[in-house]
Amino acid sequence: MKKTKLLTTLPIAIAASMMLASCGDGGGSASTSAGGPPVEVTIQANDQMKFDVHLIEAKPGQPVQVTLKNVGTMPKVSMGHNFVVLDGKVTPEAFIEASMMQMANDYVAPEMTTHVIAHTKLLGPGEFDTITFNAPKEAGDYPFVCSFPGHYAIGMKGVLSVK
Numbered sequence: 001m002k003k004t005k006l007l008t009t010l011p012i013a014i015a016a017s018m019m020l021a022s023c024g025d026g027g028g029s030a031s032t033s034a035g036g037p038p039v040e041v042t043i044q045a046n047d048q049m050k051f052d053v054h055l056i057e058a059k060p061g062q063p064v065q066v067t068l069k070n071v072g073t074m075p076k077v078s079m080g081h082n083f084v085v086l087d088g089k090v091t092p093e094a095f096i097e098a099s100m101m102q103m104a105n106d107y108v109a110p111e112m113t114t115h116v117i118a119h120t121k122l123l124g125p126g127e128f129d130t131i132t133f134n135a136p137k138e139a140g141d142y143p144f145v146c147s148f149p150g151h152y153a154i155g156m157k158g159v160l161s162v163k
């Protein structure tokens, strides 16, 4: 009698503990991957062509979740923003120059995608996009930019520091 009761209640107990775990810190299922719990970053981009975050720190191989929010009000065609992390094997300047005519590709030149670790969509006012990627396994500083023409030069840039 005792035995059967244990057997029937056990699955419920397991289910309950799983629910508790998933409601925990929001770290979610990604926390089980090799690089440890993800770094979560929210970056705002505005009409003044500024990011409010210029440094992201991660461990080698650690998952990184970036949410880019365009908090501006100007139209996407004149003031769109994206977030592009580069592999360090191409300069941001070369990447931006190659991408400046690539509006249809969210200003990410197809021939440059091998140098792109990750990128968001190009966002119009009030839009946001969330991407998750793994930080490079090699320690170093990896540049990130907004590749909308002119924005990098004004300062829409930063560094993913892996160490």
Ligand SMILES: [Cu+2]
Pocket: 045, 049, 079, 080, 081, 082, 146, 147, 148, 151, 156
């Ligand atoms: Cu921008």
